[in-house]
Amino acid sequence: DVKVTQSSRYLVKRTGEKVFLECVQDMDHENMFWYRQDPGLGLRLIYFSYDVKMKEKGDIPEGYSVSREKKERFSLILESASTNQTSMYLCASSSRGEQYFGPGTRLTVT
Amino acid sequence: AQSVAQPEDQVNVAEGNPLTVKCTYSVSGNPYLFWYVQYPNRGLQFLLKYITGDNLVKGSYGFEAEFNKSQTSFHLKKPSALVSDSALYFCAVIRATSGTYKYIFGTGTRLKVLA
Numbered sequence: 402d403v404k405v406t407q408s409s410r411y412l413v414k415r416t417g418e419k420v421f422l423e424c425v426q427d428m429d430h431e432n433m434f435w436y437r438q439d440p441g442l443g444l445r446l447i448y449f450s451y452d453v454k455m456k457e458k459g460d461i462p463e464g465y466s467v468s469r470e471k472k473e474r475f476s477l478i479l480e481s482a483s484t485n486q487t488s489m490y491l492c493a494s495s496s497r498g499e500q501y502f503g504p505g506t507r508l509t510v511t
Numbered sequence: 512a513q514s515v516a517q518p519e520d521q522v523n524v525a526e527g528n529p530l531t532v533k534c535t536y537s538v539s540g541n542p543y544l545f546w547y548v549q550y551p552n553r554g555l556q557f558l559l560k561y562i563t564g565d566n567l568v569k570g571s572y573g574f575e576a577e578f579n580k581s582q583t584s585f586h587l588k589k590p591s592a593l594v595s596d597s598a599l600y601f602c603a604v605i606r607a608t609s610g611t612y613k614y615i616f617g618t619g620t621r622l623k624v625l626a
Contacts, residue, residue: 405554451611
């Protein structure tokens, strides 16, 4: 089975902190994605990567950056956390077709 | 612009009754369509997809979806609902971009199956 793991299930950070969310997949997938999920808004794409060291902006990249130094790992970085970044963050990977999701990280910024 | 719409925020159905969760799409070219399910406190799980071929697609847990090109719809169905089907369901379409692809997700429909 494909496994996508995320470093934390729950995270509480203070406004202005730098936050790192880690995602690891074990299926050698080329494509990896970061989404945020908010009630009534569904999933919104923040960034995605289709190869090591490659990244592309999604629909809501402002306030975020990403890093992909190894194929299996895709990190989301909040440069200076703000309260409006309180959300559920989901990582996914895919080869072609369906995506495989991690369990999510619920981030609260106070 | 490519988009997906799920017109119902919530669907309630009695256990044992058939269920339908609606999805309509707007894409240029041939659509690649997906359904995902999210159980409480868990990530999304793939249910089924339509790429090409038969309009009726069968997926996991007894779910199926019907692709209707003329109505631009891809409704999720199950003949007999279970309480354990209660979850959040997302429809999605692939959008090709710059040699790769991105997903566009609907806003989700919460299915509640009543015992």
